[in-house]
Amino acid sequence: MNLHLSSIIVQTARNLKHTWGTQLMTLITVSLSVLMFSFFFLIFLNLKQAGGQISKNIRLIIYLNNDIPAAAQPQYIQKIKSFNKVDKIIFKTRNDALRQLRQQLGKDGDVLDDLTAGFLPPSIEVYPARDLVSLAKIKRFSDFLATLPGAQKVQYGHKWIERLSYFTQLIRLIVLLSGGLLVLTATFMVSSTIRLTVVSRNDELEILHILGASKSYLQMPLIIEGLLQGVIGSGIGLLCLYFLFNYIRSRFTGPGLMSIIHFSFLPPPTTAAILIISILLCTTGSIISIRKFLRF
Amino acid sequence: MNLHLSSIIVQTARNLKHTWGTQLMTLITVSLSVLMFSFFFLIFLNLKQAGGQISKNIRLIIYLNNDIPAAAQPQYIQKIKSFNKVDKIIFKTRNDALRQLRQQLGKDGDVLDDLTAGFLPPSIEVYPARDLVSLAKIKRFSDFLATLPGAQKVQYGHKWIERLSYFTQLIRLIVLLSGGLLVLTATFMVSSTIRLTVVSRNDELEILHILGASKSYLQMPLIIEGLLQGVIGSGIGLLCLYFLFNYIRSRFTGPGLMSIIHFSFLPPPTTAAILIISILLCTTGSIISIRKFLRF
Amino acid sequence: MNVQQSKTAIIEFIKVNKIYPPDVIALRDVSLAIKPGEIVFLTGMSGAGKTTLLKLICAMEQPTKGLIEVAGHDLGRISLKNMQLVRQKIGMAYQDFKLLPKLTVYQNIAMPMEITFTPPKTIRDRINYLLDTLNLHGKADIKPDKLSRGEQQRVAIARAAANYPPILLADEPTGNLDRENSDLVIKLFAQLNRAGTTLIIATHDPVLYKSYPAQTLELSQGQFVFKDQATPKTATGE
């Protein structure tokens, strides 16, 4: 058995030596594919998170004709929640609004001292749940809120919410599209590289087969090769991604910036999945080449 | 000469017929590479444009102790412009500020009627030139503006400017990085596919060469092949990009949204350049295979 | 009805047909039985079906019709594992050599022994012996495409003979060899035969099959030429 093993290792080493050009090409192909794929997956993950954080900042303000008595508030809350999930609802009386204006004016706020609390409208601030990112949904929600009893008009945030939401959407679409494109390309690249390798190895395998090589003698070197390629290729790809990630993060660790988007690397299970899938892909690809000789 | 031409066309057709598998693979490779590259180039171009539009919205407000007399304004303008290019400078007196507050309060604005114009500070609004996108630069500009005579404090926009600028920067970095990655991958893919094709054709070309085929007889089919591959491959790639572009645009043609970012396709010269470069690449790649036989 | 013969035959064909698609009839109702230790020459014009017959024995081609038994195994109903074991018992020197272009001469000859996990020392001794016997000294570490055609042919023969196979099939083994080198090959074959190897040699070289005291089967258009006997005879085609 020892002899078998050493013979198979010799065979593998010989293969690698003779086809190192193609092997290297396949390796780079795998690395680049894994890098590209995981890069976009990482962007997508972080974007999803960022989307959640941005939508946290969205609020809809319902200006009312009159203050709502504390007793009526649960009714309003129930109504609002019935239409859409909501994170937080804040009721503001005329007095609250005045206090806010005073704050905004800063030290000049004391000019408002003489005024009665009457001239600013009371309001309800609604912070929708994080899943509410699409602008269309926000609009629909706002339209609904305008139908609440006593509602004067509904303002949903400033223009920047609109823009951010728009931006997020656009970027998400682009990430999805280019991600899809990349997965397509990566799959095509890996499979076409393997196909060419298989074709070039056809004659050799056929000769070994008619010389009487056993299934394991034919298969083992290819399995080991695929394994090595999968491990090394995706390893290099993920390592590159990690350095890239750290580079990007280090460039954006200004004060106050980190608080907006929280960067995170691929979770370990995802990393493991990428590794395992690449190994399987490479091994299967390599083994396909003996399929026609061995009926299995 | 007619005989020559027809013979060469026959030869090309035969080649294409016998190697259609590899040819198709190369074609798809070229298409995907062109698609990916031009896709990212398109995103980059549009992003650059968008960046310009966003920075248009940035303004710095300098709150002053006292109104600046019209006579002193040119001096201020000159000082500000000496530090940074500026699009627009607006001087606001106390009265202007009050009028603005009144507008903000809407129909409740009449409560301010009794107030003197004294409690709101006068200000200068500075709209920096479009190249000022980086947050660090804005901060530096703001610090400078705070040193102007009579300046109380400088506010540069709302939080959303910070965020948008941050976002734009991040996306630009990501687009650049993934673009670089893609160009790398595309180059590698095309060259490795061509390398494998060349290797597989080596024997055939050698035989034709020792049979006495002339340089043009050997070269022409390869040139035609490369030409076809370049034209069709990049054509398909660009066509796909065009459809993709239209799809994205159609998804984002909500009212008011188009005004923020103006989408535009690759300009015709760029399209032409991509086409020509792919054709040259494919043709050169194909011809390389006879280099070792023909000393040229 | 030929139970006894079938029992003792190491190679047996019964009414074997081989038709290459679409309609090239390479072998037509061929029957033969070869006993262990026999030497059989296979002759016939170019295109008569010699190579096809040899390829059927080592299962490189499947018959369109008929039964083939090699070393007691029905090749039509054999498992992959057993087929490979049967192939390990057959050494074949192909007409187009089928050398592995990326391996050296040494590694090419070693291959059948490596496949059967022969200890390295045994491999080394055997290869050195074969290289000496076949006049290939100094070519051990060269790739086949740097050899002359006749040298390649001898490497193919060395590989076929390397593992002391119970069955050795040689397809036109002297087609590229001069008389002197042909004699070396014949000597090697005779040596193997004395040790028990069954030999089937396809050739059109009269010197080879006339000078050697062995049976000669002549193929013509896929059939054996002497067809006066109704039942398969030992080492005689029907």
Place this chain on the structure above:
Amino acid sequence: MNVQQSKTAIIEFIKVNKIYPPDVIALRDVSLAIKPGEIVFLTGMSGAGKTTLLKLICAMEQPTKGLIEVAGHDLGRISLKNMQLVRQKIGMAYQDFKLLPKLTVYQNIAMPMEITFTPPKTIRDRINYLLDTLNLHGKADIKPDKLSRGEQQRVAIARAAANYPPILLADEPTGNLDRENSDLVIKLFAQLNRAGTTLIIATHDPVLYKSYPAQTLELSQGQFVFKDQATPKTATGE
């Protein structure tokens, strides 16, 4: 000093050496002169350098030292364009055939004529004639790898002869052929020779070179065997 001979010779070697890296001396100070219309047999043991000599004539290999002139051109100082023109005048049947695997038999034989832009009708007639002459009827539209080895060899010969080349080099042309088919090949060669073709045939088949009234050059370890003459003689090695 042999100016006159050099003038009339279509192929001339002067002190040609060929050393394959690192140190395989395939030809050693070989000189020869062959006049147009001659037939020369090249014999010698396997590895003697026959193929190397033929490859030098069609410029597939470059000599390490020495001068080679073919059809009036010094192969060491020839332009690519002229080299291809010289090659078009040489038909070579390679020992390993060098058929184009993706083309049919018909297209393979047509290739030298297509390269010289021969009209399609002429090509068709010539190929049909060659297929008939060499006993290859019905194989026109088949790819080479579906042919028997001897059939492939005849295709290679047909291709070499297709374009009525002034020089025809045949490397072991009957190695895979039976007597009958060999005779067909010899007949074709004789026919070409009558029309003016210079023939150089490398072979180890005594039947071939003994039965035919032509000069025989014997190589041994890269040198001609009969070296009693000091100056190159017509069709005689030195």
